[in-house]
Amino acid sequence: MQQERLLKVLVIGDLGVGKTSIIKRYVHQIFSQHYRATIGVDFALKVLNWDHKTVVRLQLWDIAGQERYGNMTRVYYREAVGALVVFDMTRLSTFQAVLKWKGDLDSKVALGNGRPVPAVLLANKCDQQRQGLCSKLPKMENFSREHGFVGWYETSAKDNTNIDAAIMCLVQNIMSVE
Ligand code: GDP
Ligand code: MG
Numbered sequence: 001m002q003q004e005r006l007l008k009v010l011v012i013g014d015l016g017v018g019k020t021s022i023i024k025r026y027v028h029q030i031f032s033q034h035y036r037a038t039i040g041v042d043f044a045l046k047v048l049n050w051d052h053k054t055v056v057r058l059q060l061w062d063i064a065g066q067e068r069y070g071n072m073t074r075v076y077y078r079e080a081v082g083a084l085v086v087f088d089m090t091r092l093s094t095f096q097a098v099l100k101w102k103g104d105l106d107s108k109v110a111l112g113n114g115r116p117v118p119a120v121l122l123a124n125k126c127d128q129q130r131q132g133l134c135s136k137l138p139k140m141e142n143f144s145r146e147h148g149f150v151g152w153y154e155t156s157a158k159d160n161t162n163i164d165a166a167i168m169c170l171v172q173n174i175m176s177v178e
Contacts, residue, residue, distance in 0.1 A: 005050070006057045007174055008079050009167075012101045013086035014094040015067045018124040021157035022086065023060045026167055031158050048171070056171065071100075077109040082174045083119040084166065089154070090128050095137060102147060111177065118150045118173035120166050126154035127161070 011019045024030050027044040042064065048056040061080070066072055085101050087094040098121065106116045121144050123137075137143075144152035150173045153166040 002053055002055055004055045004057060005175075006059065007081050007171065008059045008061060009170065009174075010061045010063075010077065010080045010083040010105070011086065012063065012072070012083055012105065013067065013122075014088070014091075014097045014101075017086045017088040017091075017094050018155075018157050019067075019084075019086050020062055020064065022084070022122070022124065022155065022163055023062050025157040025160055026163050027060065029160075031160075050171075050175065054175075056175070058167075058171065071104040072108070074108050077105065080109050080117060081111070082117050082170050084122055084170060085119050085149070086122045086124050089123045089125050089133060089137075092133050095123075095133070099147060102149075106148075115177070116148060118170060118177065119148070120170045120173075121149045121152040122166055123152065123154045125156060125158070127156040127159045129154075 011023060013019055021031060023044050027046050042062045044060045044062070046058045046060065048058060050056040061076070063072060063076065083105050085098055087098050102119060105119060109117055111117055123140065140152050151169045153162040155162045155166055157163060
C-alpha cells in the first residue's frame, strides 16, 4: 500500500529576495525577470515519489505583500512542518532580517514534540555574487548552525543553482523527524 504525506512548507523572507522565483523555478522550471508582487497567500504543489511506499505532496506556501511587515499571522504558520528562510545575497538588510523571520517562525509554530520545525537558509541570487556582500556576511556555516537551521545553500532561481538541493535537504529533515 502506498501512503501519501502532505507537507506544508513555508517560504519566508523579506520582499524581493526571490521567494516567488524560487517556487516557480522549483515547481514549474521557469524564471522571469518580471517583478510581480502578488497579493495574499498562494501555494504551489509538487508531488515527489519519495520511496517505494511513500508519495510526498509538497505544498510550498508563498507570501506576498505581507512580508513588508516582517511577520505573518498564526493562521499562515498553522500546521507547517518546515520552512525555507530566504535572503538576497546582494542586500545586507535582507540578511539582517533572517533572524527576525526565524524568530517569527519559531514563536508561531512548532512540531508536536515542541521542537522547532526544520528550516533551511537560502542565500539567493548567488549568480550576482560579484556585487554581493560576501565579505560582510558572517561565516554562513557557523551562523546557520548557531541559529538552528538544518542547513544552508547559496541559490539562484535565475540559474537554477541549488534550488532542488535546498528543498531536498528540507524534505529529508522533515521526513526524518516525523
Ligand atoms: P519575492 O518578493 O521574495 O517573491 O521576490 P521575487 O521572486 O518576486 O523576485 C524579486 C526580483 O528578484 C525579481 O525581479 C526576480 O526576477 C529577481 N530574482 C529572483 N531570484 C533571483 C536570482 O536568483 N537571481 C537574480 N539575478 N535575480 C533574481
Ligand atoms: Mg513574491
